[in-house]
Amino acid sequence: MALNSLRANVATRPHPLVREIGLVLAFKLVALFFLYTFFFGPSHRVDVTPDGVHAAVFGPHTTSPADPLTRPGG
């Protein structure tokens, strides 16, 4: 009786690795959600149009390789 109960318990309990991986995947989803929301969501993107790219690539105001961290907005 006790053995049957133990077997049933073991059969329904998830394997430790499945539980651990489940936790890691949940942590990953939450971390990625926050990173996306706070830093990469649509509100953080530059509006890209052919004219915008032309201005960025051919226009006078470009992202200089030596642009300091203190640049406007930075």
Add this chain to the structure above:
Amino acid sequence: MHEIDIVTLSRLQFALTALYHFLFVPLTLGLSILLAIMETVYVMTGRTIWRDMVKFWGTLFGINFAMGVATGITMEFQFGTNWAYYSHYVGDVFGVPLAIEGLMAFFLEGTFVGLFFFGWDRMSKRAHMVVTWLVAIGSNLSALWILVANAWMQNPVGTTFNPQTMRMEVSSFFDVLFNPVAQAKFVHTVSAGYVTGAMFMLSIGAYYLLRGRHTEIARRSITVAASFGLASALSVVVLGDESGYTAGQDQKMKIAAIESMWETEPAPAPFTLIGIPDSKAQTTHYAVQIPWALGLIATRSLNLPVEGIKDLVTQAEGRIRNGLVAYRALAKVQGKAGATLPHEVEPATRDLGYALLLKGIRPDIENATDAEIHEAAMSTIPNVGVLFWGFRFMVGLGFYFIALFALAFYLSSWRRLDRKWFLRAALLSLPLPWVAAELGWIVAEYGRQPWIIDGVLPTFLGVSDVPASNVLLSLAGFVLFYSTLAAVDLYLMIKYVRLGPDAPTPNAILHVPARAD
């Protein structure tokens, strides 16, 4: 105040995520093939020890897969935000292979990985073996599409620039797919993954033999790893030579920088085995050279020269001047519906990217002085020291892997796997394939600088005009996120290696009645 600019921050963030993601990829590529080989042996012989091996190594494969999955998606985040101009400029070309890779990874690979773990008692032996092979094939095909996209950045073929849409557009998908750089990179990279998988099995097998645990499984694992690893390590070197040849054709500056070769050497050029590169003095001190070797690697001939950095800079100056012709013409037609470039200007458009290098020096590049053109040409030289040493460490490790796997093959063939010094060396070698693989990426990507697309778009022009503080904060977030994952990954790997093959595998706990074959 800080002198870190938005370009450096964006590059640092992308490099960090790519290097971290690539910690998982080689093991997935190699171990998936090894699982398929071992399961095939099980199906052919019916000996259950091989099934136990597949289940044990499959558990470690599962941990690696679960830890690695979605670590690459952060690069897609960055394309849209930090690299918006680049994404627009090349989206037509770059998007297709990345989308196919997404489908491969999420649908083909993900589905069959699920079947691999939970299908042991639900499918016949043969069906499960087919699933394992499909996991391996799916993983390797994912790598193909990523490398097709990456190779296009190294050698942008099969595309034309449309000044109206400001985009590179695909003119021949066949050329993009069968780009020689992509083919060479693919086979070189997957072979490096096979070496990683083989070293993983060899090292952990050696650990068990040193501890006197699970010796039957350990011996068989080492035998499989030794033969597969030896073949793969030889392939990495041979196929790396092919990569060297393609770079010698299309990325001459990268080859010259890897060699720290400032002057054009008479054919056939010697290969610098070791030396001390000095970028300031533009020379290599104490160079020990192998005659003819570089000429053979880079040109496959005895009479073609390998151009040195100084000559390539002079050529870059000419290309900048030529590109300025195209730049002026494009500035006139852009935004005018139906306007096209004058026919005589079209050849100069292939050098447009070189003219754009001047944007890092002055905004009105049409008025660039000779000194500024020379400065822009000098910026085409990547970091010689990093490339020189990165390449030599990678190649040195490649030859070490050949020696180690050859020794393992010999000892396992003669049943002499009780040599403690060998087992210790095999165990200590565990991290080395990852070191070699990461160095390979650094050489390939750092060697492409200053270009984000070789000869077409300078890296600093691909970066979005986003606040640097945002990139700095998200970079800190990535470091925290990836460090946590790395710690958990190491913890789980060490825990399940210590538990060994006797620990029940996730599928064994489900107790589903076995299906009759």
